[in-house]
Every structure is written in structure tokens, then in C-alpha cells.
Amino acid sequence: MKQTLLILFLVFPFMALAQLQESFSDGNFTQNPTWTGDVTSFIVNTQSRLQSNGPAVTGTTLQLVTPSQAIVGTTWEFWANLKLATSATNYTDVYLVADKQDLNAADLNGYFVRIGNTTDDVSLYRKDAGKSSVILINGQDNTINSTDNVVRVRVTRSVNYEWQLSIDVTGTGQSYVSQGVATDATHKSSGYFGVVLKYTSANSKNFYFDDFTIVDAQPPVLEELQTKTPQELILTFNEPLQPAAAQTIANYTLNGNIKPTIAELQSPTTLRLVFGQNFKTGSNTVTIANLQDLYGNVLNSPTTRNFTFVPPAVLPNYNELIITEIMADETPAVGLPAQEYIEIYNPTEKVLSLKGIKLSDATATTTLPDVQLLPSEYAVVVPTTQAANFTPFGKVIGISNFPGLNNSGELLQLRRPDGKLIYAVNYSDAWYKDAAKREGGWSLEMIDVTNPCAGAGNWTASKDPKGGTPAQPNSVAAANPDNIPPTIVNATAISATQVLVRFNERLDSTQAATITNYGISPTIAVSNAEVQGPLYTEVILTFSAPLQEKQLYTLTATNLTDCSGNLNSQPQTITFALPSLPEPGDVVINEVLFNPRPNGVDFVELVNRSNKYIDLKNWQLANTSGDTISNLKTITIANYVLAPGQYVVLTSNPENIKTNYPAANTNAFLKMASLPSYPDDAGTIVVLQPNGKVADRFSYSSEMHFALLDDVNGVSLERIRLDGETMANNFHSAATTVFATPSYKNSQSQEGMATAQVFEIEPQVFSPDGDGIDDFTTINYNTSQTGLTANITIYDAQGREVHKLVRNELLAANGYFRWDGLKQDGSKATIGYYVFYIELFGLNGEKSEFKEKVVVGGRL
Structure with a gap:
């Protein structure tokens, strides 16, 4: 294309293509300008007029052409004298616009004025390649009905592509009469201007022409702007441009201050601009200055054109589509429709395609429809049947099988159609941080949508009076950046050759999977590090040799970064051990609160009195019904290793216990969904190992409390001697100075003693x-x-x-x-x-x- 343009510009330099003015006063038509075609069949006569001089043969067609790229904002004018009676076989066509040098070519495109025909008129026609001519302006009949027809013709075409045809039959140019107007923009480029004659033998010398003028006094007009790529514009003008000005980078500005890196003419009317950065999604502005056409018409002032850029929709990658609001418990409704919902948000500058994206909870998966999400746009996802109820709030995505959301919390995931993770959040009702709002009708909202890696610290209950802000910016929105590097929470040996390491936040999976970032003492080589999705808060390390039981190991982690890129510059250490198989009596009941204070909750404290490390995963807590163990409740489905002498407190509400007993160790609690029923008067507590064996059993009664206590509510029964039997004689009411000692040494504990006598x-x-x-x-x-x-x-x-x-x-x-x-x-x-x-x-x-x-x- 560039080579073609160069040849075109060299053959037709813009000065040579200046507005045409041909009066034949120089006595020839071979230069200034140069005419081509049937040059031997024309002469310049003694009156300095162009005259036909072709063969006297009926059906002869002659043509004479000269270059002209004038196309719009142009006036064409000429004088003609047909000394003959016009007819279907005797007339002339004056081509104002033609894309071929051969005006008789079948594939010619252009516009021409026909003088003469069966109705003896002057009319304007359009010629389309391969088709018959189409009349645009039908001139008045019988205006040239003599044998000496003098006429001066003027045609204008505005920048809006409106044509006007006028004729002056006096030939003076002083008495023009309009023949009509028409609008037509079919052809927008030209290469030639010329005349075509058709005659019978007697009229070979009866066509006379003079005063051909073509005047273009209008600067170029931008007709079309297209975004070809996120950094490339194609500008189409209504007429050819002067190349030097058109390819001057300084003449263009994007969005007020951005200059292109390339300004290139792809055709005489088509310009390509390339910028060094992407267009903004949405509204953009390009300003054009100093452009001129081939005839020197310059833009009077800069032209500004607004355009909207919407990049092609793409599937989101990791953290490019996030969940920013969750309505898990919709009743009692506060001000929104009583319906669970999930809000999603596009934090990128891309247009995201949601087609085929999978939304999953713990038990079900649904597929999002073919919807696009614009940059910084929110959408609420609800059942299709509820979509109309949420339309007033913003963009709604209705799905047919909306997953039911657990009120207490669960893991939600967004995945691409190929299964790759986009986003995951494991929400909890503890994230409300408001006991009243946790009861229903209020959504959980993300505080800082630019910090999607954060967990509980970046979520809280909505503050909006309606109870939530579906498809809208969150009511709790605030800056909440993550500037703290990740830390190890715990490490648990899950087999003789593997340890599961848990972190307090999401990790950079690449760094976390680098085995050289980990060390074990006593030394064992790490052979593999596997980051566990979808939350990336856990890493499984595999060792080249097995761990030994009853051996305490120290894990050191270095150079780990979180999802936000925060690096912990200091090595982190944590201890762990390989759990041993438990025997009944290794882990025993150490303290029991079965008669809590008003609005309080029960707890059961266990202690590991063996020299083993024991994993409580899949252990159970139960009570009895008659002689039968019943009402079994799983303590934890996760690994939780008790070291020798370590306590653990089992309860349904750790916060309640910590409030009532402030000295409690926060890290020694295991929250259970619920405990078996332990009545205030009497009951039996049973602890079961994963193999079904009874680890310990304690039958208690309120009579076991110290009889002189005025109020036993909120007072626990504590084990006296760790190595003693789990029986009434080995338990006593906790001291009234503390009332209970969850997670630390019993107030009534007593060391066993070796007696020297009976x-x-x-x-x-x-x-x-x-x-x-x-x-x-x-x-x-x-x-x-x-x-x-x-x-x-x-x-x-x-x-x-x-x-x-x-x-x-x-x-x-x-x-x-x-x-x-x-x-x-x-x-x-x-x-x-x-x-x-x-x-x-x-x-x-x-x-x-x-x-x-x-x-x-x-x-x-």
C-alpha cells in the first residue's frame, strides 16, 4: 500500500493537481493540464476552443481525460456548444468524477453531466461499476432543442454530499437556472475529469468546449473514525489530504495531551494514527489541526472528535473478577427484596466476558450467562425469577439455579470455563462484626475492592439503610490496603513425609511453591512444596525422609510474599510434630462448664496428658441416652494437634467464653457448630477417638459442686489430679476467684504425690x-x-x-x-x-x- 501511495503521489504531485482551469488559450491540450485519450480526434481551433475532429463514422465514441481528485466541497463549471440536434446517438457526457482513466470502462465509478438525449436536456448521472447509469438530477426537457446549442453548466457538491445542477443557455454564466438538487455519497474518490462524445457521421466536428474550471475551496472534513486496535485509529476524510501535513505527528492529540507515535496515510483519504498507550475505556477525544487538502485548503481551526472505545470482551484471570457483596441471610428483610444474592465487580480496565464462568458454593455449581461487565462495573447475581425485583438497583444477572448460601458461611468460587480459578472467598458470619446484623437482612460488604486478597479484615456488615448495596459501590467503601506480609499460623504433620503449613492470608503461589524457601530442623530435605487452592493459604511440604514420632521439629520459611506482594524480610519459624496413634486415657476431660451464666454457653476442656502428639481431626464429643452413647458431634474435620500437656477448649461460641473468662488463651479454642446437650442437673460427657474407642468419659452432676457455693452458675468443675481417674472424686468446683479456667491450668489442680507410708x-x-x-x-x-x-x-x-x-x-x-x-x-x-x-x-x-x-x- 505504501509503495502504491508513493507512486500515486509522485505521478500526481499535489501542485500538479491544483484546481483545474483550462481555457485552451495556449493553443493546445497536451500540457497545463495534460489531456489523454483520443487526442488525435480533438483540436484547439482558432477561437481557442476544444473542438471534436474525429472520424466521420456513425456510432463513434471519443474521450479526452485529465487528472483530477476533486470530489467534495467542489464546483465544476464549463462551456459547451453542440452544433447538432441532440438525440440518443448524438450527445456528450462530461465526467466530473471518475475512478478510471478509461471513461468507457464497464467497471467505472463516477458522476457525469449528460448534454442531450431523447429529451434534449442537461442532467446529472451516477455511474456504478458494471451497472447502467442512474439519473440523480433530471434537467428540464427541451432546454437544448436547436441545432446550435450553447450552454454553460455549473455543478456543485457540498461537504454534505448535496449536488446542485445549474445551466445557462446564454453561455455567459450570468443567467444560471437550477435544474434540481440531490444528495448522493456513493462514490467518495476520484482520479479523473473528462469528456465523452457519441455521434453519427455528420456530427464528427460539431462538439465545442471551453472554460473548464474545477474549484475546491473547502478544507477536508473528517467523515469517519474507527478504532482498529486499543491503540490505533483509522480516520477517513471526505477528500484527499496533502501528505506532508497529514503525516505530521504534531497535528494530532489524544485526550488533551497524548501525541501519536505514527501518523500514516494509507490512501489519499485514509489516515492511520497509532498511540503509545491504550485508549480509555469509554469516552475519548482526538483533536486534529493544520490539515489541508490537495488544493491548499487548510482547516480553519482544530477539529475535535469524540469517540467511545469498548475493548473486546475477554475472560477474566485471577482476581480480575471478584465477589464484593454477599447476602447470605436475607430475612428479616430490612429494605431489600427478601432474596439471597452475590455481587460481582470488575476491578480492571478490561471489558470482561462472563460467558461460561462457573459460580460454586460448597455443594452446587452454576454457569453465568453471556453477559459483559465493563471496567469498574458492579452486577448483582440473583435467581432469574428475582431479576426484575433488583433492576432498580443496577445491573442484574439472573441465573436459573442460584446456589443456596449458608447463613453461617461457606466457600464461594468463580472459575473460568477451563476450570482456572478467578476468585475465591470463604466468608463467615463472624465477618459481620455486629451481632444484631448477623441475625439477618444485612449483607456482608467488601471494604476495599482494590484489596481482594484480604479476608475477614476487609469485610463487614453493610451500613446502608436498606441492608445492602446490590450492583452499587459498597456503603462501607474505604481504603484498606494490605501492607503486612504473611505469617505462619500453624504447621501440622499429616503423614510421616508431609506437613501442612497454614498462613494467615493468601500467598503468592509461585514463591510459596519454591522449596528453597523452607527449612526443617532437625534437618530433613524438602522435596516438594504444593500450594493448596482455591484460597492459597496452605502449603503441603513433602520430605525426602520420614518424620519421627515424639520429636519436635522447627519449620523455617523465608522469602514468602502474599497475594498483594508484601514480602516478609524476616525468617518465620514454627514447631510441629508427627502425631502418634492415641490410646484411651491419653487425652482426657480436664474441665467442664455445664451450667453457664445466663446467656452463656457450655464448654468442655480436654488435655493431652501423654507424651505423644495427638491429632484431634475427626474426634467426636457425645453424651449418653441411657447406657447408649448418642448425639455424636465432630470436634473438627481439620488437623489440630495437641502437644503433651496442651489444653483445648471445645465450645460453640468462643467469643462468649472469652468474654466471661477474660484470662482465657485465644489460641486454645476449637469452635464447634454445636455441643451435645449437657443438662445442668446431671449428664455424661463422652470423648471418642476416630476409631470409635472412648478416649474418656465423665459423669457429672450438680451435686459435685462445693456445697457452700451460693451460685454455681458459671462455675466449672475442674480436674484435680491430671493422672487421676475421670471420676467425681477427682473433680472440684473452680475457685470463686476465677469461676473457670478454660485453656489454662485448673485453679484446683493438685500434683500427684508419692506416699512413703500407707x-x-x-x-x-x-x-x-x-x-x-x-x-x-x-x-x-x-x-x-x-x-x-x-x-x-x-x-x-x-x-x-x-x-x-x-x-x-x-x-x-x-x-x-x-x-x-x-x-x-x-x-x-x-x-x-x-x-x-x-x-x-x-x-x-x-x-x-x-x-x-x-x-x-x-x-x-
Whole structure:
């Protein structure tokens, strides 16, 4: 194309194509301008007029042409004298516009004026390639009906493509009469101007022409603007442009200050502009200055043209389409239709195609329809049947099988048709941060849509009075950037050769999958690192050698970045161990709150009293119905490893427990959807291992509480001795100074003691006042034989019986009994000395007697 244009410009330099003025006063038509065609059949006569001089043969057709690219905003004028009676075989066509040098070519396109015909008129025609001529302006009949027809013709074509034909039969140019007007823009380029004669033999020398003039006094006009690519414009003008000005980059400006990198003429009327950056999506402006046509007509002032750019729709990549609002619990409705919905948002400058994108929750998947989402545009996704109800709020996408959203939370995903992840969010009702709004009618809204990687910290309950802002910017919108690098939450060995590492936020999956970023001590080589989708908060590390049980390992992670690009410059460490298979009694019930305060909740605390690391994944909590274990509840489906001596608190509402017992360790809670029923009066707590074996069992009753407590609500029962049996004698009410000790050492705990003799008292002085300091005493025993039974009776200093503590109790090899300082009638023993009278009976009836002193103390 460039070579063709260059040849064209060289053959027809713009100065040579200046407005035509031909009076033949120089006596020839071979130069200034140059005419071609049947040049031997024309002469310039003594009157300096062009005269036909062709062969005297009927049916002869002659033509004479000269270059002309004038096409619009132009006036054509000429004088003609046909000294003959015009007819269907004697007439002339004056081509104002022609795209071929051969005016008789069948594929010619152009416009011409015909003088003469069967109706002896002057009319304007259009010629289309391969077709018959079409009349545009039908001149008045019989205006040239003599044998000496003089006429001056003037034709104008405006920049709006309106044609006007006028004739002056006096030939002076002083008495023009309009023959009509017409609008036609079929042909918009020209290469030639010329005349065609058709005659019978007697009229070969009877055609005379003079004063051909073509005047273009209008500057070029931009007719069409097209965006060919996101950085390329094609401008089409109504007439050929002067090449030097057209290809001057300084003459064009995009959006007020952007100059093109390329300005190139692709044809005389078509200009290509290329810019170094993409057009804005939506409205853009291009300004054009200093352009001129081939005849020197320059734009009087800069021309500005607005255009809208909408890039082709593309499928979104990761985080290029995000979920920004979730209405999971729609009732009671606040001000919106009572319908669950999901809001999606396009944070890019692209036009996104949603066709085939999969929207999934935990149990179902639906496909979005063929819809486009513009840059920074929101849309609400609802069931098709509800679409009309949401139309007033903004863009609505109706789908036939909208997934039901869990009120408490679940994982939502957007995936491309090829399965690649676009976005995932695992919302929770805890994200409302407002107990009242969590009850329904309010949506969860993303705070900062430019921070899609964030979790709970970037979501909260809507503030809009309607309860939400579907298909609109969120009511809670604010800057909430992520400037904090990721940290390790925990690490759990899920097999002998793999450890699952959890982070507090989404990771850059490329960095997280680099094995050199991890180290293990004692040293084991990391052979693979696999980032777990769709949230990318977990990494599974695979080792080249197996881990050893009961060995504590330290994991070090370096050079990890989060989804937002924040790098943790300091190495992070965390410990983990390979869990061992549990045995019953390894993990036991350590504390129970079955009678919470008003508006409080129950909890069960477990403790690992073994030297193993034990994973609680798929363990269960239960109660009993008669003699049957029932109402089983899974503690956790995730890995949760208890280290030796570690506590864990099981409850349905950790926040409630932490509020009532502020000293609780936040990290030692496992939230369960619900606990089995544990009545206030009495019940049984059962802990089951994944293999169904009973890990521990505790039958409690309200009678086990210290009898002198005024109010036992909110007071837990605590295990006294970690290595003791899970039985009533080994539990006591928590100290009234704390009421309960969830997640930390029991207020009434007591270390086991090795007795040097059969019976020893510890402590020998105690104060049963519920303050957690020596609230009871223990009678510890250690026998050398089994099968012994015991009676223990308590006497005061005056020898009066106070309490029958033990009757016919079968003893283990070692153990203890507990006295809480209460007399037989439930009243508190007074301050003073007391004696334990102990009777020990053997299998053969032999009897031993022991007396041990104890002091009941207190405030006077």
C-alpha cells in the first residue's frame, strides 16, 4: 500500500493537481493540464476552443481525460456548444468524477453531466461499476432543442454530499437556472475529469468546449473514525489530504495531551494514527489541526472528535473478577427484596466476558450467562425469577439455579470455563462484626475492592439503610490496603513425609511453591512444596525422609510474599510434630462448664496428658441416652494437634467464653457448630477417638459442686489430679476467684504425690473457702496389695463424729480421697483440729487401723 501511495503521489504531485482551469488559450491540450485519450480526434481551433475532429463514422465514441481528485466541497463549471440536434446517438457526457482513466470502462465509478438525449436536456448521472447509469438530477426537457446549442453548466457538491445542477443557455454564466438538487455519497474518490462524445457521421466536428474550471475551496472534513486496535485509529476524510501535513505527528492529540507515535496515510483519504498507550475505556477525544487538502485548503481551526472505545470482551484471570457483596441471610428483610444474592465487580480496565464462568458454593455449581461487565462495573447475581425485583438497583444477572448460601458461611468460587480459578472467598458470619446484623437482612460488604486478597479484615456488615448495596459501590467503601506480609499460623504433620503449613492470608503461589524457601530442623530435605487452592493459604511440604514420632521439629520459611506482594524480610519459624496413634486415657476431660451464666454457653476442656502428639481431626464429643452413647458431634474435620500437656477448649461460641473468662488463651479454642446437650442437673460427657474407642468419659452432676457455693452458675468443675481417674472424686468446683479456667491450668489442680507410708494427708492444713488455695485436703494412700477395702470416719477434737467420708471402698494400689471440709449434714466444719480414723480390711478379714490429723483453717 505504501509503495502504491508513493507512486500515486509522485505521478500526481499535489501542485500538479491544483484546481483545474483550462481555457485552451495556449493553443493546445497536451500540457497545463495534460489531456489523454483520443487526442488525435480533438483540436484547439482558432477561437481557442476544444473542438471534436474525429472520424466521420456513425456510432463513434471519443474521450479526452485529465487528472483530477476533486470530489467534495467542489464546483465544476464549463462551456459547451453542440452544433447538432441532440438525440440518443448524438450527445456528450462530461465526467466530473471518475475512478478510471478509461471513461468507457464497464467497471467505472463516477458522476457525469449528460448534454442531450431523447429529451434534449442537461442532467446529472451516477455511474456504478458494471451497472447502467442512474439519473440523480433530471434537467428540464427541451432546454437544448436547436441545432446550435450553447450552454454553460455549473455543478456543485457540498461537504454534505448535496449536488446542485445549474445551466445557462446564454453561455455567459450570468443567467444560471437550477435544474434540481440531490444528495448522493456513493462514490467518495476520484482520479479523473473528462469528456465523452457519441455521434453519427455528420456530427464528427460539431462538439465545442471551453472554460473548464474545477474549484475546491473547502478544507477536508473528517467523515469517519474507527478504532482498529486499543491503540490505533483509522480516520477517513471526505477528500484527499496533502501528505506532508497529514503525516505530521504534531497535528494530532489524544485526550488533551497524548501525541501519536505514527501518523500514516494509507490512501489519499485514509489516515492511520497509532498511540503509545491504550485508549480509555469509554469516552475519548482526538483533536486534529493544520490539515489541508490537495488544493491548499487548510482547516480553519482544530477539529475535535469524540469517540467511545469498548475493548473486546475477554475472560477474566485471577482476581480480575471478584465477589464484593454477599447476602447470605436475607430475612428479616430490612429494605431489600427478601432474596439471597452475590455481587460481582470488575476491578480492571478490561471489558470482561462472563460467558461460561462457573459460580460454586460448597455443594452446587452454576454457569453465568453471556453477559459483559465493563471496567469498574458492579452486577448483582440473583435467581432469574428475582431479576426484575433488583433492576432498580443496577445491573442484574439472573441465573436459573442460584446456589443456596449458608447463613453461617461457606466457600464461594468463580472459575473460568477451563476450570482456572478467578476468585475465591470463604466468608463467615463472624465477618459481620455486629451481632444484631448477623441475625439477618444485612449483607456482608467488601471494604476495599482494590484489596481482594484480604479476608475477614476487609469485610463487614453493610451500613446502608436498606441492608445492602446490590450492583452499587459498597456503603462501607474505604481504603484498606494490605501492607503486612504473611505469617505462619500453624504447621501440622499429616503423614510421616508431609506437613501442612497454614498462613494467615493468601500467598503468592509461585514463591510459596519454591522449596528453597523452607527449612526443617532437625534437618530433613524438602522435596516438594504444593500450594493448596482455591484460597492459597496452605502449603503441603513433602520430605525426602520420614518424620519421627515424639520429636519436635522447627519449620523455617523465608522469602514468602502474599497475594498483594508484601514480602516478609524476616525468617518465620514454627514447631510441629508427627502425631502418634492415641490410646484411651491419653487425652482426657480436664474441665467442664455445664451450667453457664445466663446467656452463656457450655464448654468442655480436654488435655493431652501423654507424651505423644495427638491429632484431634475427626474426634467426636457425645453424651449418653441411657447406657447408649448418642448425639455424636465432630470436634473438627481439620488437623489440630495437641502437644503433651496442651489444653483445648471445645465450645460453640468462643467469643462468649472469652468474654466471661477474660484470662482465657485465644489460641486454645476449637469452635464447634454445636455441643451435645449437657443438662445442668446431671449428664455424661463422652470423648471418642476416630476409631470409635472412648478416649474418656465423665459423669457429672450438680451435686459435685462445693456445697457452700451460693451460685454455681458459671462455675466449672475442674480436674484435680491430671493422672487421676475421670471420676467425681477427682473433680472440684473452680475457685470463686476465677469461676473457670478454660485453656489454662485448673485453679484446683493438685500434683500427684508419692506416699512413703500407707496414708498421708496433703495439705495438713486447708481452708475450704473456695478461693482456690487449699480448698480441700486429700488422703493419699499406697498399699502393697490389692483387694483391700477401707472405711474413713472424721472426728473433731472432742472425739465427736463429723462425717462418714468413705464406706467399704475398694482400693486401688494407690490413690486418694478428698475432704472438702463439710460435715455430714452439709454444713462447714468449724476451724480446728480433726482426725481421720481409717479402717483397712483385708480379703481374709484382717483389719488395720490408722489415725491422721488435719487442720481446718480460715479467717477469724
